[in-house]
Amino acid sequence: MFSCSIKSQIELWNKPDVNLSTLTAVNSENDKGRAFLSFLRANNVQFKTVAKNLTYLIEMQKQQPLRGFRASNSFSTFHHSYHNFEDIITTFSSWCQQYRDVCKLMKIGKTHENRPILAATIEKENSNQKKSVLIECGIHAREWIAPAICMCIFQTLLQNQQNLEHHTFHMVPLLNPDGYAFSWRSQRLWRKNRRVNARNPRCSGVDLNRNFDINFCRVGASKDACSEVYCGPFAFSEPESKALRNFILNTAKPYATFHIHSYGQLIIHPHGYTRRKPPNAKNLNALAKRAVKNIKRNRGRSYKSGQTSSILYLSSGGADDWAFAKAKASLSYTIEGRDNGNYGFMLPQNQILPACTEVWIAISTILSENKNS
Numbered sequence: 001m002f003s004c005s006i007k008s009q010i011e012l013w014n015k016p017d018v019n020l021s022t023l024t025a026v027n028s029e030n031d032k033g034r035a036f037l038s039f040l041r042a043n044n045v046q047f048k049t050v051a052k053n054l055t056y057l058i059e060m061q062k063q064q065p066l067r068g069f070r071a072s073n074s075f076s077t078f079h080h081s082y083h084n085f086e087d088i089i090t091t092f093s094s095w096c097q098q099y100r101d102v103c104k105l106m107k108i109g110k111t112h113e114n115r116p117i118l119a120a121t122i123e124k125e126n127s128n129q130k131k132s133v134l135i136e137c138g139i140h141a142r143e144w145i146a147p148a149i150c151m152c153i154f155q156t157l158l159q160n161q162q163n164l165e166h167h168t169f170h171m172v173p174l175l176n177p178d179g180y181a182f183s184w185r186s187q188r189l190w191r192k193n194r195r196v197n198a199r200n201p202r203c204s205g206v207d208l209n210r211n212f213d214i215n216f217c218r219v220g221a222s223k224d225a226c227s228e229v230y231c232g233p234f235a236f237s238e239p240e241s242k243a244l245r246n247f248i249l250n251t252a253k254p255y256a257t258f259h260i261h262s263y264g265q266l267i268i269h270p271h272g273y274t275r276r277k278p279p280n281a282k283n284l285n286a287l288a289k290r291a292v293k294n295i296k297r298n299r300g301r302s303y304k305s306g307q308t309s310s311i312l313y314l315s316s317g318g319a320d321d322w323a324f325a326k327a328k329a330s331l332s333y334t335i336e337g338r339d340n341g342n343y344g345f346m347l348p349q350n351q352i353l354p355a356c357t358e359v360w361i362a363i364s365t366i367l368s369e370n371k372n373s
């Protein structure tokens with residue numbers, strides 16, 4: 001199926017997982033797409049068409065929910081729609097300023113195209129010993145739901161400060177601003193950052209989630225600059241991955257890290273770069289299972305959990321594996337939010353809040369259950 005999809009220039013949104021359970025392909029409306037569909041039929045591959053008009057879905061994502069309704073940075077309406085890069089950083093900064101007794105804003109780096117990478121520490125000063133938690137969103141440009149989830153969790157942390165009794169939170173709401181801005185203005189399905197690759201100027205960008213210094217570029221990553229999973233010329237070659245590394249090592253020093261992606265409804269933990277189990281696999285697994293159970297019980301949605309390399313695929317250079325192995329975070333999770341492939345990266349705006357609620361249930365379950373164990 002892979003070779004047929006490549007011949008037909010069909011874009012695959014995800015690699016099939018180890019059970020070959022779901023695969024989403026796009027561009028099936030042109031001649032080449034129709035050839036791909038014939039191939040599926042001829043080989044008795046079950047499939048369903050979930051969206052005939054991708055352009056329409058893309059336009060819907062950029063629309064404000066009400067005609068004439070201006071982008072708003074008010075708490076009550078912000079999460080009703082997706083926001084561009086400028087809106088996100090302006091709002092993130094202004095909310096932090098509004099709650100400056102608990103929020104400290106930082107610029108942790110600058111991208112190839114000179115955009116700032118922002119972070120915030122949300123912390124309440126009292127006598128409790130606090131554990132440090134990092135939440136990172138938006139490493140992959142096209143996963144618009146990820147920064148939207150960070151913004152919504154940010155609001156929760158600022159307004160419900162009982163969450164700060166036992167934990168200090170560090171948040172990077174949009175780690176790949178250049179890629180994100182590019183996905184708004186030009187290619188909606190762009191994944192990487194916007195590095196100009198000197199040796200291959202035809203193909204831009206590095207997959208930031210393959211650029212961390214953990215088994216660098218050995219598996220599930222490519223040295224080809226044109227690949228979607230190009231690892232970059234060397235580990236931490238990119239300003240974005242370097243910014244997160246330095247923030248984690250020098251400021252956050254987290255015991256738990258959460259890396260928010262889409263899509264697939266998965267709560268997965270190290271290792272991703274090897275099938276070897278981490279020493280605390282049992283605990284990582286048990287906590288993820290509790291999170292899955294709580295989401296199901298409270299929201300009725302089914303998520304899956306497990307070790308990345310066993311339920312997804314092997315890949316090296318990931319931020320989660322690096323934080324776990326090199327920055328000594330004892331808990332590290334990648335959460336692939338909604339959905340299961342029906343809309344994929346085109347998740348409608350009215351699913352932002354439900355998607356965020358599910359991720360927040362996962363994070364708060366893992367943190368509170370770990371405290372109790």
Ligand SMILES: [Zn+2]
Pocket residue numbers: 140143261262
């Ligand atoms: Zn991703």
